[in-house]
Amino acid sequence: MKYDKNHALLECSIPGVPQKSGKVRDVFDLGDKLLMVVTDRISAFDVILPSGVPDKGKVLNQLSLFWMEFLGMKNHLITANVDEYPEILQPYKEDLRCRSMLVKKVEMVEVECIARGYLTGSGWKEYQKSQTVNSQPLRAGYQNASKLDEGLFTPTTKAEIGGHDEAISVADMARQTGDELANALKDASISCYTRAADYARQHGIIIADTAAIATASHSVSIAYPFPNSAISADRRNKGVPASRLRKFTCSAAASPK
Numbered sequence: 351m352k353y354d355k356n357h358a359l360l361e362c363s364i365p366g367v368p369q370k371s372g373k374v375r376d377v378f379d380l381g382d383k384l385l386m387v388v389t390d391r392i393s394a395f396d397v398i399l400p401s402g403v404p405d406k407g408k409v410l411n412q413l414s415l416f417w418m419e420f421l422g423m424k425n426h427l428i429t430a431n432v433d434e435y436p437e438i439l440q441p442y443k444e445d446l447r448c449r450s451m452l453v454k455k456v457e458m459v460e461v462e463c464i465a466r467g468y469l470t471g472s473g474w475k476e477y478q479k480s481q482t483v484n485s486q487p488l489r490a491g492y493q494n495a496s497k498l499d500e501g502l503f504t505p506t507t508k509a510e511i512g513g514h515d516e517a518i519s520v521a522d523m524a525r526q527t528g529d530e531l532a533n534a535l536k537d538a539s540i541s542c543y544t545r546a547a548d549y550a551r552q553h554g555i556i557i558a559d560t561a562a563i564a565t566a567s568h569s570v571s572i573a574y575p576f577p578n579s580a581i582s583a584d585r586r587n588k589g590v591p592a593s594r595l596r597k598f599t600c601s602a603a604a605s606p607k
Contacts, residue, residue, distance in 0.1 A: 351445050358390035358402030359449070364442060373398055374407070380436060380452075383428060387450045388414075396515065407449040415451070420549065421542050426453040426565070456565040458508075461523055462515060463535050465543035466502045468558040470495050472517065473504065485519040495558070501540040508563075535564050 352361035361376070363369065368379040373393035378385040388411040390402035418425050430451040432443040439446065466473055466483070469492050473483040481488055484504040505523045506515040524532035539562055547557045
């Protein structure tokens with residue numbers, strides 16, 4: 351394990367276990383299952399920064415677990431209890447505690463399923479130019495951060511490290527996945543976003559947009575909200591990140607210093 355001077359986990363390694371690394375997660379192949387570890391790495395505009403944020407990975411992992419339980423959709427999770435992990439992982443369980451999950455192997459759809467409830471970020475930028483988002487026409491009159499009349503599905507490509515996710519139209523996605531799967535993922539993404547956004551709003555948080563990764567069997571694994579896509583509902587005009595509003599804690603012991 352590689353920690354920086356602030357004890358942010360930058361790299362996770364387990365000798366003898368095949369590994370692949372994404373921008374934030376390290377994934378280990380255990381044969382019939384995978385171990386997904388959320389590091390404290392920071393990915394900004396698809397660039398991995400040299401420093402990390404201590405315990406950021408724990409927060410993201412607990413958010414994923416919360417939303418998967420709350421939404422109740424079929425997903426890839428086996429367990430997030432490190433005491434139930436295979437014997438080969440037990441020497442590292444304090445490093446893995448709160449920031450990892452054991453999951454089923456699934457065939458991932460190579461698309462990021464994004465649902466929007468507010469017009470922000472790249473969506474707002476496109477709207478200003480063409481009054482569209484992901485080539486979908488919208489009515490006139492929206493302002494930056496306006497609430498959309500209805501949830502909008504705006505998929506992107508899933509880029510490799512060093513690449514950039516690119517917006518694609520729903521029609522482009524359908525050509526890649528087939529109409530049936532594209533429509534199922536669109537409906538599931540908007541449904542999940544709407545339920546999550548309604549719940550968050552009751553607790554003073556606006557979820558502007560969110561993302562999910564899906565499998566070819568129509569199961570959707572949810573990982574949201576992204577930290578920069580949620581703001582305080584009562585301080586929205588000031589743009590205060592929701593991550594400042596609450597302190598997320600893990601019930602299990604933190605990893606050793």
